[in-house]
Amino acid sequence: MCTLTTKAIEITNLTKMYDNGRGISNLNLQVDEGDIYAFLGPNGAGKTTAMKVMAGLMKPDRGDVKIFGASVQDDYVNAMKHVGCIIETAESYPYLTANENLKLFARFYPDVDQTRIDECLEITGMLKYKHEKSRRFSLGMKQRLGIAAAILSRPKLLILDEPLNGLDVEGMLEMRKLIKRLSQEEGTTFFISSHLIHDVELTCTRVAVVYGGKLVSVDYTQDILSNYSSLENYFVSEVDRNARV
Template identity: 85%
Template sequence: MKAIEISELTKTFKNGRGISELNLEVDQGDIFGFLGPNGAGKTTAMKMITGLMKPDRGEVKIFGASIFNDYVNAMKHVGCMIETAESFPYLTANENLKLFARFYPQVDQKRIDECLEITGMLKYKNEKSQKFSLGMKQRLGIAAAILSRPKLLILDEPLNGLDVEGMLEMRKLIKQLSQDEGTTFFISSHLIHDVELTCTRIGIIYGGKLVNVEYTQNILSYYSSLENFFVSEVDRNGRV
């Protein structure tokens, strides 16, 4: 069974932008990188994949369940952070996670502390999130996304706002969850270098269309870097 199956997913906005005929499969165990420039349609696609936006047409299945016809089962084993990491500003990091934990009966205080530690937020456990930097809010968002030990994590620009140390720790966390717990990842980003170092498979989206999908290992056997491959694909499709 595939972790994600996307068929003919299409959404067109009044300004003509959007997603056109997106077809994609993500295998269980993949760390899939959804790579594209700003405005390419990454967030739009991820909102539709998680049921936050209705497409004009198309289908999305997560672990075999339709996101549109069987939402509860489709999202049962999914953790996600789309666009920005939201939290309640007048609650502490711990209180925010306790609130989210109410949706998951198996999550206790021990698991909350574990998630805070994994994301480097344990020392800020009792601080209110209104005082947090953008990077700290991102970390708290990741902690909330992994609370229920999801089989699939869908993360929109998870490295946004992180300093160099934070980026290194986040890459390490993603690889650790993939290897130790078999977590599948679907990650959008415009940070080419981080995608190259983190993701096992890469899909390039440009102008609302998926222009290529390939294993990172195969790309780097033909190109000196993912950046060169990306520039080549964008240039080729820009001419078309």
């Protein structure tokens, strides 16, 4: 008997074009609940545009995004109810401490108390900087604080644009472990864009490649690695192939 997999994200004919001809065109993809889904592409391929539309930060020219069955365009509150995200950069209030930043964000959620705030700071390695103001933080520390804010409400889906940006090697290893842990222990679904292909290879279960604003391939990581020596070789091959078309 076949069991139906719940769709965490359904993107249908999504189009958002800019005056310079860049953007995304007729993007169609589905992310299953529990996926750690990578969204790869060269600079200017349309990754951040797509993620901004998914998060409701930008209106598309046409098409729709559904998150757990709710349309981001027509039912935004329900669509984003179980979503945490970082798009482009992790923002914080520089004159507030790490703890104060998270207490401010926690006001948006009914069930987030100080214990949960401390737990998120601990998970992201920021507990020892709890009482430091974020203006003193390095880029990597700000990124960690952003991840802590994104997971405060125990979201079912995390949309992360370059989550490893600014992290040192130790931080990257910890972030990979965190992603896998949340996926395995809490069933969290991830939609991740990254230019660090080796980390994607070690972390993500499915990989989509976007080029020139169009989705050119989607496959499971294990199937890709059964045909290519590395995810990087697959990615370069897909980009080269579509650049010639």
